[in-house]
Amino acid sequence: MTDTTAHGHTSSTGISNVKLGMWTFLGSECLLFGGLISTYMLYRGRVTGGPRPSQIFDIPFTSVSSFVLLMSSLTMVLAVSAAHKGEDRKTNLWLTVTALLGATFVGGQVYEFTAFYNEGLGFSTSLFGSSFYTLTGFHGVHVTVGIIMLMSLVGIFKRSEVPGKKAEVVEMIGLYWHFVDIVWIIIFTLVYLIPV
Amino acid sequence: MAIIEREIEVMAPMVATPTSTYGVLKRPVAATGWRAWVFTVDHKKLGLMYGVTAMFFFIVGGVEALLIRLQLAAPNGKVLNADLYNQMFTMHATTMVFLFVMPMAAGFANYFIPLQIGARDVAFPRMNALGFWMFLFGGIFINLSWFIGGAADGGWFMYAPNSGPVFSPTHGIDFWAFGLQITGIASLTGAINLIVTVLNMRAPGMTLMKMPIFTWMMTVVQFLLLFAVPVITVALFLLSFQRNFGARFFDVAAGADPLLWQHLFWIFGHPEVYILVLPSFGIVSEVLPVFSRKPLFGYPFVVFSGAAIGFVGWGVWAHHMFASGLGPVSVAVFSLTTMAIAVPTGVKIINWILTMWGGKLVFSTAMKFSIGLIVLFTVGGLSGVTHSVAPSDTQQTDTYYIVAHFHYVLFGGGVLGIFSGLYYWWPKMFGKMLNERLGNWNFWLMVIGMNLTFGPMHILGLQGQPRRMYQFTEARSGEGLFNFAFWNLVASIGSFVLTIGILLFLINVVITARNPTKSPLDPWNSRSLEWMTSNPPKEHNFDVIPTVHHLDEFFHRKYEEDPATHTMRQIATAEEIMAEQERNADAHIHMPSPSYWPIVLAFGLPVITFGMIFSHLIAVFGAVIVFFAAFGWALEPSTAPASDFETNNSAPSTALDTVGKS
Amino acid sequence: MTSETTHIATSAEHSENHGMSDAGYIRIAAILAAITALEVSTVYVDFGPLFLPALLIMMVVKFIMVVSYFMHLKFDNKLFSLMFYAGLVLAVGVYAAFLATFKFFIQ
Numbered sequence: 032m033t034d035t036t037a038h039g040h041t042s043s044t045g046i047s048n049v050k051l052g053m054w055t056f057l058g059s060e061c062l063l064f065g066g067l068i069s070t071y072m073l074y075r076g077r078v079t080g081g082p083r084p085s086q087i088f089d090i091p092f093t094s095v096s097s098f099v100l101l102m103s104s105l106t107m108v109l110a111v112s113a114a115h116k117g118e119d120r121k122t123n124l125w126l127t128v129t130a131l132l133g134a135t136f137v138g139g140q141v142y143e144f145t146a147f148y149n150e151g152l153g154f155s156t157s158l159f160g161s162s163f164y165t166l167t168g169f170h171g172v173h174v175t176v177g178i179i180m181l182m183s184l185v186g187i188f189k190r191s192e193v194p195g196k197k198a199e200v201v202e203m204i205g206l207y208w209h210f211v212d213i214v215w216i217i218i219f220t221l222v223y224l225i226p227v
Numbered sequence: 228m229a230i231i232e233r234e235i236e237v238m239a240p241m242v243a244t245p246t247s248t249y250g251v252l253k254r255p256v257a258a259t260g261w262r263a264w265v266f267t268v269d270h271k272k273l274g275l276m277y278g279v280t281a282m283f284f285f286i287v288g289g290v291e292a293l294l295i296r297l298q299l300a301a302p303n304g305k306v307l308n309a310d311l312y313n314q315m316f317t318m319h320a321t322t323m324v325f326l327f328v329m330p331m332a333a334g335f336a337n338y339f340i341p342l343q344i345g346a347r348d349v350a351f352p353r354m355n356a357l358g359f360w361m362f363l364f365g366g367i368f369i370n371l372s373w374f375i376g377g378a379a380d381g382g383w384f385m386y387a388p389n390s391g392p393v394f395s396p397t398h399g400i401d402f403w404a405f406g407l408q409i410t411g412i413a414s415l416t417g418a419i420n421l422i423v424t425v426l427n428m429r430a431p432g433m434t435l436m437k438m439p440i441f442t443w444m445m446t447v448v449q450f451l452l453l454f455a456v457p458v459i460t461v462a463l464f465l466l467s468f469q470r471n472f473g474a475r476f477f478d479v480a481a482g483a484d485p486l487l488w489q490h491l492f493w494i495f496g497h498p499e500v501y502i503l504v505l506p507s508f509g510i511v512s513e514v515l516p517v518f519s520r521k522p523l524f525g526y527p528f529v530v531f532s533g534a535a536i537g538f539v540g541w542g543v544w545a546h547h548m549f550a551s552g553l554g555p556v557s558v559a560v561f562s563l564t565t566m567a568i569a570v571p572t573g574v575k576i577i578n579w580i581l582t583m584w585g586g587k588l589v590f591s592t593a594m595k596f597s598i599g600l601i602v603l604f605t606v607g608g609l610s611g612v613t614h615s616v617a618p619s620d621t622q623q624t625d626t627y628y629i630v631a632h633f634h635y636v637l638f639g640g641g642v643l644g645i646f647s648g649l650y651y652w653w654p655k656m657f658g659k660m661l662n663e664r665l666g667n668w669n670f671w672l673m674v675i676g677m678n679l680t681f682g683p684m685h686i687l688g689l690q691g692q693p694r695r696m697y698q699f700t701e702a703r704s705g706e707g708l709f710n711f712a713f714w715n716l717v718a719s720i721g722s723f724v725l726t727i728g729i730l731l732f733l734i735n736v737v738i739t740a741r742n743p744t745k746s747p748l749d750p751w752n753s754r755s756l757e758w759m760t761s762n763p764p765k766e767h768n769f770d771v772i773p774t775v776h777h778l779d780e781f782f783h784r785k786y787e788e789d790p791a792t793h794t795m796r797q798i799a800t801a802e803e804i805m806a807e808q809e810r811n812a813d814a815h816i817h818m819p820s821p822s823y824w825p826i827v828l829a830f831g832l833p834v835i836t837f838g839m840i841f842s843h844l845i846a847v848f849g850a851v852i853v854f855f856a857a858f859g860w861a862l863e864p865s866t867a868p869a870s871d872f873e874t875n876n877s878a879p880s881t882a883l884d885t886v887g888k889s
Numbered sequence: 890m891t892s893e894t895t896h897i898a899t900s901a902e903h904s905e906n907h908g909m910s911d912a913g914y915i916r917i918a919a920i921l922a923a924i925t926a927l928e929v930s931t932v933y934v935d936f937g938p939l940f941l942p943a944l945l946i947m948m949v950v951k952f953i954m955v956v957s958y959f960m961h962l963k964f965d966n967k968l969f970s971l972m973f974y975a976g977l978v979l980a981v982g983v984y985a986a987f988l989a990t991f992k993f994f995i996q
Contacts (some may be wrong), residue, residue: 221948
């Protein structure tokens with residue numbers, strides 16, 4: 032996850048390769064999550080056995096964990112801001128806080144999945160179950176990958192110089208993190224708040 | 228995701244002991260031997276590796292096709308049983324689409340895009356290597372299923388619920404789905420890499436509208452891949468989850484809609500057909516002007532019609548599903564959009580014809596293949612338009628008429644374009660010209676063979692021969708001109724003519740490799756930047772990065788217009804331009820260093836997917852490989868210190884340090 | 890993807906100056922939190938026919954705020970916006986058409 036600009040040290044557009052690549056990747060991710068969300072929307076009401084969405088969703092709980100993820104975006108952007116100013120200790124602090132908030136969110140998701148499972152919604156129970164766990168699970172994996180990257184970054188910063196421009200590395204992971212957050216903004220509304 | 232830069236100096240620094248390194252392993256440095264290939268990040272080497280691997284899979288897919296044609300050559304075919312026949316046509320299509328045409332195009336793109344835009348490498352060289360290894364391992368993974376219980380047998384579009392464990396209990400479809408997932412990631416990384424390369428790394432002065440047309444068409448293809456691959460990724464995940472973890476996505480008993488798969492598959496699948504054919508359009512648009520001695524007619528039209536095909540290609544997917552009961556509104560809409568997409572394709576054909584119009588045509592083998600493409604692709608395009616008419620399509624769906632159509636566009640379009648490119652760029656890649664006389668035979672046998680093979684399929688289809696019929700009886704084969712048995716025999720004979728044509732190409736390659744004659748520097752009198760390098764190009768491509776003033780920059784350096792007669796007169800030869808470049812060579816050239824991590828990381832993925840099918844413990848092991856490879860990758864410093872190499876503290880390599888001297 | 894982009898020479902560092910202060914980020918976060926609270930309230934307060942459009946609009950506003958400010962898209966090179974919004978618009982268009990073929994919107 033390091034960076035240099037083009038070989039000739041100038042690029043045709045004056046922007047960094049890595050950042051352009053990251054945004055290109057995020058554009059592609061829109062179609063990945065779009066497909067998963069559409070699959071859920073198509074199947075959310077199809078329950079031949081087991082609980083219906085409205086019977087098991089715990090809106091207050093999910094609202095809190097959504098809020099936690101939203102706030103992790105704030106701490107992430109503060110980390111990026113500190114990194115650009117060259118404030119290493121502040122960067123590390125905010126990165127750690129972001130990772131902790133992310134971990135709280137994932138922990139909440141694990142708790143939620145367990146609760147749903149105990150209430151009779153398994154992966155194979157119904158189309159709702161399969162598509163719900165697939166969509167939110169994919170998102171959870173993305174968050175987890177983000178946490179690993181954040182923690183690795185903190186660890187590497189403590190040990191040694193990171194290859195590439197430090198601030199840009201933080202910024203790239205930030206872009207990824209915010210993207211995961213905006214996907215949850217959509218999931219929270221479409222999956223949890225709009226009843227079937 | 229980095230460019231590992233290493234400054235190549237005339238005198239390598241002498242370092243006695245390695246300083247602390249971030250990577251776990253030392254950097255590999257070898258200019259010769261297998262290590263020079265396995266750990267390379269050089270776009271040209273990777274391009275060749277893509278090409279060779281794709282050629283291997285072309286032969287595999289070809290053998291599968293021959294077995295199919297042998298089975299259908301006569302009534303009551305006994306070559307394959309029904310089960311094996313299903314596997315054969317599924318794997319034939321999968322191999323040809325995902326493991327031959329796509330990687331072959333990726334190979335051309337890798338090799339020629341940096342050369343055509345005047346760059347020294349791609350934006351992310353290690354990611355480029357990763358893409359190749361993922362493609363190779365994914366391809367091997369899919370084909371492993373032949374030896375472990377049988378290959379996928381659901382047809383290349385693997386319709387649900389037929390692809391469920393009930394109807395296909397072997398692991399074939401599991402291998403297929405996971406393998407395509409891996410090659411899909413390869414395509415995605417390749418797409419991101421090449422898009423950034425094209426947008427960010429063009430030579431000074433090369434605006435987008437001065438880019439060579441092949442680069443343009445490949446860029447459109449990369450955008451299609453970028454946005455289409457995630458859709459098939461979703462579909463393949465749903466399928467794998469259903470087959471391996473008990474999800475219900477295509478389980479009709481649970482209320483599922485099997486059309487979900489069809490939609491997701493074809494939302495990917497229709498852009499995919501343009502992914503297959505646009506690279507060849509790009510090649511033809513390079514070859515025709517060179518051998519017509521005229522600039523490409525209406526360059527902006529070719530560019531924008533290519534982009535338009537890419538765009539409209541997203542709105543036509545449901546024409547693959549007219550017979551599935553979509554409802555009249557959907558059918559009408561997709562029928563109209565399908566007719567509309569014929570327009571930009573027609574624009575291209577007109578541009579090609581007008582490029583040749585009034586030109587001084589040179590009928591080299593490359594040119595013949597390009598003209599072959601124009602003619603045969605048009606045949607396939609016309610039968611395609613008949614599919615856009617929904618009532619007619621309802622008759623043709625799942626008959627051999629469809630088989631005829633897509634072989635005319637994919638073989639007549641895609642494959643002939645690829646061969647045109649091979650003949651045209653062979654001297655650039657290997658410094659030797661393919662034998663033109665053998666090439667002539669190669670071309671004619673392929674064209675005659677393909678028409679004999681796929682032409683009769685129009686008749687067979689309209690007579691109602693179903694697409695995946697594995698056997699037909701004597702009694703039902705009919706009589707007279709519309710006799711099933713007769714036309715099937717013709718098609719089978721044709722497939723062997725075609726095979727001889729392709730064998731001639733391989734023979735040509737061997738003969739050329741043994742022939743010591745070197746190719747001239749500019750054998751075809753070409754127009755674009757890739758010919759402004761030596762044959763084959765040096766590792767750093769250009770001694771000096773050219774400043775671009777024209778579309779067809781190389782041509783304009785060789786010729787200028789005589790103001791009196793308005794004809795072009797030669798002002799420099801290719802040799803003089805090269806000599807000029809070498810005199811002004813850059814003193815310090817940064818080239819990316821080789822790396823172990825791409826191949827290691829790529830190897831972890833099939834281990835994971837293998838574990839997903841057989842034992843989750845193996846999957847964990849694969850994940851550990853990927854995890855550590857990713858760390859090794861991320862920790863490789865962007866400028867490798869000289870001590871971080873595995874040599875005896877001497878010069879990093881022999882071939883490389885000539886770079887600074889020239 | 891027009892040729893003009895070639896001549897836009899905004900570097901990442903340069904655009905940073907047009908970014909926001911930390912206080913600005915906190916303001917944005919506060920607005921996002923408030924919208925989220927409003928979203929959650931729709932479960933408990935009856936919004937009548939406004940329910941669905943209000944929720945969707947709030948979702949889009951939050952989305953765009955995070956993308957524009959936290960992800961800096963508003964201040965960055967237009968090429969980034971092009972790459973991202975191309976994917977987003979394509980995804981919305983294609984999947985909306987896909988759901989429409991299932992008569993999803995007229996249930």
